[in-house]
Amino acid sequence: MGTSADDEQGASPRDEEWPEVEKAEKLARGAALKWASGVFYRPENLEGLGQYRSRETQRNSSIQSRLKSTVQSYLEGVSAGLEQLRSAVQEVQSVCQELGAARWALLDCADRFQDLQQMRALMAEHVQLASVVQVLPQLFSVHEVFSHTLQLLRGQHLLEAHVEIMMMEHLRDNILSQLHLRGLSSAQATVLSYFSGLQELNESLAKQLWGIVARSLQLVQEDPVLFVTAVRIIEREEKIDDTLLLDATFLPPGRPKGWRQKFYHVLQETITGTHFHTTRMDAGLSRHLEALQRDIVSELRVVKDLMVQCVPAHYNILSVCTATYHQALASHLQDILREDLDKQALFHLLKWVLHVYHSSEMMGHPDLLPEVDVSSLGPLISPELVDQTERRYVVKLKTSVLEWMPRTLNREFEEWFGEKEPKTDHQGFFQSDLPTDVIEMLNSNIKVTSSITNSLQQKVYNMALEELEAFLGRLREALVQYGKEHQKDPTIPKYYVPYLLAMLNNNLALSSFVPTLHPDSACREVPVSLQAALDRMQKKACQLLLEELLLDLQPLCVHLASRKWLSGSQLVNSMCEVIDKYAKDFSRVKKPVFTLLLTECEVLVANQYLRALMQKRMVCKSKEERGQFCDRLLQDATQLRELFCSLGLGRSQQNLEAVFAVRELLCLKDTALLSLEVLGFITKYPDVSDEHISTLLDLRGDVSKEVRHMVLEMMAQHPQALPESYQPIFSTILVPAPELPFCLRKGKCA
Numbered sequence: 144m145g146t147s148a149d150d151e152q153g154a155s156p157r158d159e160e161w162p163e164v165e166k167a168e169k170l171a172r173g174a175a176l177k178w179a180s181g182v183f184y185r186p187e188n189l190e191g192l193g194q195y196r197s198r199e200t201q202r203n204s205s206i207q208s209r210l211k212s213t214v215q216s217y218l219e220g221v222s223a224g225l226e227q228l229r230s231a232v233q234e235v236q237s238v239c240q241e242l243g244a245a246r247w248a249l250l251d252c253a254d255r256f257q258d259l260q261q262m263r264a265l266m267a268e269h270v271q272l273a274s275v276v277q278v279l280p281q282l283f284s285v286h287e288v289f290s291h292t293l294q295l296l297r298g299q300h301l302l303e304a305h306v307e308i309m310m311m312e313h314l315r316d317n318i319l320s321q322l323h324l325r326g327l328s329s330a331q332a333t334v335l336s337y338f339s340g341l342q343e344l345n346e347s348l349a350k351q352l353w354g355i356v357a358r359s360l361q362l363v364q365e366d367p368v369l370f371v372t373a374v375r376i377i378e379r380e381e382k383i384d385d386t387l388l389l390d391a392t393f394l395p396p397g398r399p400k401g402w403r404q405k406f407y408h409v410l411q412e413t414i415t416g417t418h419f420h421t422t423r424m425d426a427g428l429s430r431h432l433e434a435l436q437r438d439i440v441s442e443l444r445v446v447k448d449l450m451v452q453c454v455p456a457h458y459n460i461l462s463v464c465t466a467t468y469h470q471a472l473a474s475h476l477q478d479i480l481r482e483d484l485d486k487q488a489l490f491h492l493l494k495w496v497l498h499v500y501h502s503s504e505m506m507g508h509p510d511l512l513p514e515v516d517v518s519s520l521g522p523l524i525s526p527e528l529v530d531q532t533e534r535r536y537v538v539k540l541k542t543s544v545l546e547w548m549p550r551t552l553n554r555e556f557e558e559w560f561g562e563k564e565p566k567t568d569h570q571g572f573f574q575s576d577l578p579t580d581v582i583e584m585l586n587s588n589i590k591v592t593s594s595i596t597n598s599l600q601q602k603v604y605n606m607a608l609e610e611l612e613a614f615l616g617r618l619r620e621a622l623v624q625y626g627k628e629h630q631k632d633p634t635i636p637k638y639y640v641p642y643l644l645a646m647l648n649n650n651l652a653l654s655s656f657v658p659t660l661h662p663d664s665a666c667r668e669v670p671v672s673l674q675a676a677l678d679r680m681q682k683k684a685c686q687l688l689l690e691e692l693l694l695d696l697q698p699l700c701v702h703l704a705s706r707k708w709l710s711g712s713q714l715v716n717s718m719c720e721v722i723d724k725y726a727k728d729f730s731r732v733k734k735p736v737f738t739l740l741l742t743e744c745e746v747l748v749a750n751q752y753l754r755a756l757m758q759k760r761m762v763c764k765s766k767e768e769r770g771q772f773c774d775r776l777l778q779d780a781t782q783l784r785e786l787f788c789s790l791g792l793g794r795s796q797q798n799l800e801a802v803f804a805v806r807e808l809l810c811l812k813d814t815a816l817l818s819l820e821v822l823g824f825i826t827k828y829p830d831v832s833d834e835h836i837s838t839l840l841d842l843r844g845d846v847s848k849e850v851r852h853m854v855l856e857m858m859a860q861h862p863q864a865l866p867e868s869y870q871p872i873f874s875t876i877l878v879p880a881p882e883l884p885f886c887l888r889k890g891k892c893a
Contacts, residue, residue, distance in 0.1 A: 305379065360446070374406075381402065476523060486539035493595050559636055585607040619683050647681060696721055696748070699721070748799070757877075801828060833855055
């Protein structure tokens with residue numbers, strides 16, 4: 144215990160100084176006790192205590208030896224480091240002492256440096272004076288050089304003259320540069336005044352150069368040396384400009400000259416001024432465009448074959464000239480289009496711009512390809528301007544058509560009143576030259592534009608249809624006037640009906656020709672509005688013919704369904720003769736219209752016959768008279784029906800069947816069955832009215848009021864709707880209003 148206490152007392156100062164050591168010792172002791180208690184827990188293990196003690200003693204000795212060796216090596220390293228630090232401190236102190244001595248030595252030499260600065264200034268002044276002395280001979284000879292250079296220019300010794308000018312400019316620029324560096328701006332004006340003759344020489348040289356450039360296309364063929372000389376001088380000046388621009392300290396007056404750009408500018412101005420001056424372009428536009436085509440191709444050949452060899456490759460002279468011609472031509476064409484050109488001039492210009500310019504006859508000429516390529520330069524005139532020009536052309540063309548159409552119509556109108564029948568074709572159909580003339584005129588204008596653009600052809604086609612439609616309207620008005628003149632005097636014109644028939648054939652020809660006008664052969668439809676105009680024209684001609692037929696039939700129709708009619712059949716025979724005469728005339732028109740006329744003629748005859756019945760010119764007074772009336776109706780209707788059948792009109796197409804139906808209604812013997820008969824009649828002819836049936840009942844002469852009332856009541860109970868395909872018959876026939884009974888006798892009023 145005492146030993147432990149002594150150890151604790153002896154360890155206290157060390158523990159206070161090294162607390163980590165104390166902690167490590169405690170941990171080691173604790174670990175050793177734990178190990179010993181585990182090993183010697185059993186009594187039999189105590190026999191090996193000596194061996195354990197010997198082994199641990201050896202191990203401790205080994206550890207202490209290694210520790211001593213490690214500590215010794217560390218101590219030796221620390222000692223060497225301290226020695227090196229002592230040596231470094233001594234060297235630093237030595238350097239500081241030497242630097243201090245050098246500083247004091249420099250301070251002692253400061254006065255001597257001032258003396259050297261003055262010497263340097265004197266030396267610079269001496270160099271300047273030496274330079275001035277060297278250039279004095281050149282300065283004194285400046286005016287003499289000016290005179291010599293001027294003589295060289297007058298003798299067109301351009302290269303030698305340019306060498307002299309460059310030498311004088313170099314001398315002047317050196318002097319000005321020196322003055323600029325020393326800030327002597329006031330002296331620069333004197334130098335410029337002394338060298339003022341350079342300006343005149345430069346202007347004289349430039350004038351000759353630009354004159355040569357302006358005649359370059361001629362010179363490269365006749366005297367290329369002069370043109371090459373001009374290009375060499377221009378390139379010299381460009382190199383001087385580039386050198387001076389790289390030196391940003393000083394730029395002499397008049398620099399940069401930019402003579403290469405001036406070369407391009409003069410060349411472009413020459414090309415533009417030679418060919419593209421604005422003049423009046425009326426009848427001579429075609430010749431002017433041909434001259435441009437010839438001259439441009441010829442001059443581009445010269446550029447491609449000769450001028451390209453006379454200038455450096457980087458000039459791209461062929462591309463520049465091509466672009467110049469293209470742009471100048473585009474501007475020139477715009478100037479031309481500002482004028483009031485006629486339609487022929489507009490057509491030639493559009494064709495030239497859109498087709499000739501790019502063709503093998505001009506910019507695509509074999510002698511120019513492949514070097515000349517205008518495809519990248521854009522169109523000569525913009526698509527908007529092309530469209531505007533096309534519209535102008537259509538307007539001019541429309542004006543021409545509007546002038547032509549009335550003349551043609553007036554000539555046709557005069558022929559209608561002539562002393563000759565209209566012309567006939569190989570089949571004997573009446574016709575005139577009108578449809579052929581009109582269609583050929585329109586078709587030629589449409590087809591000729593196919594060589595320009597599809598859009599122009601479509602515009603002209605649309606205009607042609609509009610004008611054709613308007614022409615048909617005026618032609619219809621002429622027909623109306625034609626009919627009025629005939630109404631005033633039936634003997635005028637002499638061939639009234641033949642010319643109406645000719646107009647129907649003409650209308651049919653126009654209708655068949657119109658689809659051929661369309662630019663697209665696959666599209667053969669006639670526009671709706673134009674077809675309507677054709678239909679109106681045909682309808683008017685048919686109407687005038689039917690009016691003429693009616694005029695001849697009316698004296699006969701007045702006696703239908705009368706006592707005179709009942710007594711004989713000559714009346715209907717006369718009607719058949721008139722109809723047959725007109726049918727022979729109608730046969731001079733082609734089949735579609737002939738069939739239409741025959742149908743309309745039959746409708747007219749049936750209408751007039753039914754209208755005559757509705758006039759109640761006679762009322763049957765007896766059964767025998769009613770039978771005679773029905774027999775006459777049957778005979779007339781059969782005769783007329785057979786006539787129209789012989790002319791080519793089938794029974795199912797005839798309205799005369801209505802006369803047969805009326806006859807069945809009139810010949811019915813039992814009046815009690817009238818309601819049933821009338822019901823069948825109104826079912827077949829749903830447009831018949833109460834007035835029509837009442838008039839037919841009156842014609843019988845044997846219908847009582849009760850039966851009439853029953854029939855009319857039955858009709859009211861069975862209203863009929865008109866089918867969509869039904870052709871009205873009775874709705875066009877008016878029933879005369881019955882005379883109202885009057886209570887007073889006829890005579891004067893009191």
